[in-house]
Structure formats: C-alpha cells, structure tokens
Amino acid sequence: MDLITHVTDRLGHDARYAIDSRKLQKELGWEPSLQFEEGIEKTVKWYLENQDWMDNVTSGDYQKYYENMYKDR
Known part of the structure; x- marks a missing residue:
C-alpha cells in the first residue's frame, strides 16, 4: 500500500x-x-480504517x- 506521493520541497523545510x-x-x-x-504507516492505516470517524x-x-455547548462562555 503506497499512499505517499513525494513532491519537491522548498529549501529549508526539512x-x-x-x-x-x-x-x-x-x-x-x-x-x-x-x-x-512505522508510526506514520500505522497512523495512515488507522485513518483509512476509521472513515466514519473522519467523515464526522x-x-x-x-x-x-x-x-x-460553549456559546454562553
């Protein structure tokens, strides 16, 4: 599963x-x-598997x- 698209970055951003x-x-x-x-892969996988949460x-x-809830504060 390759969901990462590499793009040319601006100088200094790294x-x-x-x-x-x-x-x-x-x-x-x-x-x-x-x-x-490993962490970013697990994070992306979680978002893909929890589309209902993302939609909400x-x-x-x-x-x-x-x-x-907080309009009167």
Missing part, C-alpha cells in the same frame, strides 16, 4: 519541521516507541456541537 526530542527524554524520560516510518470530523458537525 530542518524547520524536524523534531528534537532530547528535552522530552531528559526532563520526562520519554522515548518514542516507534520509528517515524470533516463534516463540521463537531464544530456546531462545540459552538452550542
């Missing part, structure tokens, strides 16, 4: 979006449980719910 997790590791003892490639989120219905 460095800008890189994540340095050393502070998380140092202060919280957190370490990633997956390599990026992208429909805007949830926004109406929050507007109604």
